[in-house]
Amino acid sequence: MIIIIWNCNGAFRKKFKFLEQFDADITVIQECEDPKRSNDTFYKEWTKNYIWIGDNKNRGLGIFCKESVNLSDNNWETNGLKYFISANINDSFNIIGLWNHHANSPTFGYIGQFWKYIQINKLIMTKSMIVEDFNSNKIWDK
Secondary structure, X not given: OOEEEEEOOOOHHXXXXXXXXXXXXXXXXXXXXXXXXXXXXXXXXXXXXXXEEEEEOOEEEEEEEOOOOOEEEOOOOOOOOOOEEEEEEOOOEEEEEEEOOOOOOOOOOOHHXXXXXXXXXXXXXXXXXXXXXXXXXXXXOO
16 A cells, blocks of 8 residues: 655645656645635546545645545544544554644644644554654744
């Protein structure tokens, strides 16, 4: 199984074709557009099997799979944390896609958001793979 993780820095509808050479089964993309609200026909066609979350239709988090992959949203609790998707793959394992944000928290910015997510869901995080953009840098540490 091939899994790709990429913070595409926006305009994914113009970049997704680059990934076709890798023939990935699962692609987790940070800062991508919502396929449902996109006007790009080719992008919509490429994103037949996906889960997407975001507050802005142009910048969210998406898990995109080949049509042969059984992808289902676990709907794990986030308590308002952004951006986390927990999905089940082929009734075999869970994939947790994330794109950490500062969240205006002086003590739980970026990596702290992930720590909170783990605390909320640690008892159900079995057979799980974490694929991420932690947005972590020592310059943001308090």
